[in-house]
Amino acid sequence: MQRDPMLKLFYAPNSCAMASHIALEEAGAAYEAVKVDLVAGDQRKPDYLAINPKGRVPALVTDRGILTENPAILAFVAQTHPGAGLAPLDDAYEFGRIQSFNSYLCSTVHVAHAHRMRAYRWADDPAAMAEMRRKVPQNVGECFDLIENELFKGPWVMGERYSISDPYLFTLSGWLKGDDVELARFPKIHDHYRRMQQRPAVASVLPLHQR
Missing domain, CATH: 1.20.1050.10 (Glutathione S-transferase Yfyf (Class Pi); Chain A, domain 2)
Known part of the structure; x- marks a missing residue:
């Protein structure tokens, strides 16, 4: 059986990224959560800016590219995991x-x-x-x-x-x-x-x- 591609979520504690993090859990997605320390300035470091030039969280790495902004990531999670029933995809x-x-x-x-x-x-x-x-x-x-x-x-x-x-x-x-x-x-x-x-x-x- 082919496994879903691994997703990688970049999040920061007590940030809006928690919404996408919860959705991935609800969907039963295969993903890795990577902490970005905003206090330490990780969001402004070259390695992270290469992932998200906005210097914000969340960012979701997929097999097709990187998504940012909660509305987009939440919709992606719902659409790629339809069995979880997280959105009315047929309406x-x-x-x-x-x-x-x-x-x-x-x-x-x-x-x-x-x-x-x-x-x-x-x-x-x-x-x-x-x-x-x-x-x-x-x-x-x-x-x-x-x-x-x-x-x-x-x-x-x-x-x-x-x-x-x-x-x-x-x-x-x-x-x-x-x-x-x-x-x-x-x-x-x-x-x-x-x-x-x-x-x-x-x-x-x-x-x-x-x-």
């Missing part, structure tokens, strides 16, 4: 809904969070950076209000079926405390977070993402 509209949600987490929610630690990406003026940090609880909170009230279907993100959107939401929900936003403020997301912690794939990955 273009429903798959599009998953992509829409994951893109919102990537392009809006993550960016709102990043203003707390990485305001230097958008400004040089210390006062401007301080103002961006001050707004993080409000901006992140409003993003999660929208998810709680409009986007989250329940009991999983897309409804009755667990999908690649669930580990992504779980990952970003874990950042709320650091952003000075109470998870308990969002009852449906809070319940989702607790249930995610009970999944074997999550339990196996979490220790690698704790600093």
Whole structure:
């Protein structure tokens, strides 16, 4: 029997890469996880920049090339492991809904969070950076209000079926405390977070993402 090609996931603890890491576990994929130490600056070293010139995580090495960005990697995992049922691959509209949600987490929610630690990406003026940090609880909170009230279907993100959107939401929900936003403020997301912690794939990955 021919084995699936080995995948190699480059991740950093407590980063958004945990979403793709969980998805690989859920899919039962054959993969290797390689830690990138962001504190030590591994992401800026030539060896890693040769893998991902963006200097970010995650990056997934496949037999056909390298993928970056969580929405792309999550979709790839679902499509290459259809038996895991991580996305409605036979329904273009429903798959599009998953992509829409994951893109919102990537392009809006993550960016709102990043203003707390990485305001230097958008400004040089210390006062401007301080103002961006001050707004993080409000901006992140409003993003999660929208998810709680409009986007989250329940009991999983897309409804009755667990999908690649669930580990992504779980990952970003874990950042709320650091952003000075109470998870308990969002009852449906809070319940989702607790249930995610009970999944074997999550339990196996979490220790690698704790600093």
